[in-house]
Amino acid sequence: MNNPPAFPYFGHTGWSPNGGITMRDYFAAKAMQALIASPRMPAPAALGGSDVTDVMVADLSYKMADAMLKARET
Helix, strand or coil: CCCCECCCEEECCEEECCCCCEHHHHHHHHHHHHHHHCCCCCCHHHHCCCCCCHHHHHHHHHHHHHHHHHHHCC
C-alpha cells in the first residue's frame, strides 16, 4: 500500500519525504471526525460489540483509511 506524506513540502534542498503525517493517518483522522460527529454512529454490531468504544471507532477509522488508500491505487 502506498502511504506517502499527506503534506510534503519543498524546502531549500528540494522535496522532503518527511513531511509529517502520512496519508493513512490523515484519512483516518478525517474518518474519525466524521464518525464522531455523525448523529448516527455505525451499529455496534458492525463494530464487533455491544458498546461502541473509542478503540472500535479508531479501528474503523483506519479500516476506512486503508480502503481510501487502496482506491487511490486504481
